[in-house]
Amino acid sequence: MNKPAHFPSVRLVVAGLGSVFLLAWLAFIPGASPLEADPREKIYPVGIVCTVLLALCILVVLGPVFWHGPCRDRWLAVLVTVFPLLTFIGTLLWFAERVLP
Numbered sequence: 001m002n003k004p005a006h007f008p009s010v011r012l013v014v015a016g017l018g019s020v021f022l023l024a025w026l027a028f029i030p031g032a033s034p035l036e037a038d039p040r041e042k043i044y045p046v047g048i049v050c051t052v053l054l055a056l057c058i059l060v061v062l063g064p065v066f067w068h069g070p071c072r073d074r075w076l077a078v079l080v081t082v083f084p085l086l087t088f089i090g091t092l093l094w095f096a097e098r099v100l101p
Helices: 007-028 046-068 071-099
Strands: none
Touching (some): 007 046
């Protein structure tokens, strides 16, 4: 199998841009962050579900870098993974606590 040498680098760039988009999504879209949600109000979790899916997509893009990338790219992938992983886990835990009483 002939893999191009820039395979992990492209995935790192896509994940980095996705993280910037995720940060902008959380900053500018009302109702996208569970931190802004009032527990007494009934909300429609469409924005929160989109947040979880966007963070999951970033993590899926970085997955092959952890398995097939060189050591340098693996460390960069760990750095890029921190924000989407915390967002994914925090939002998922909030959603599970909210939906599954």
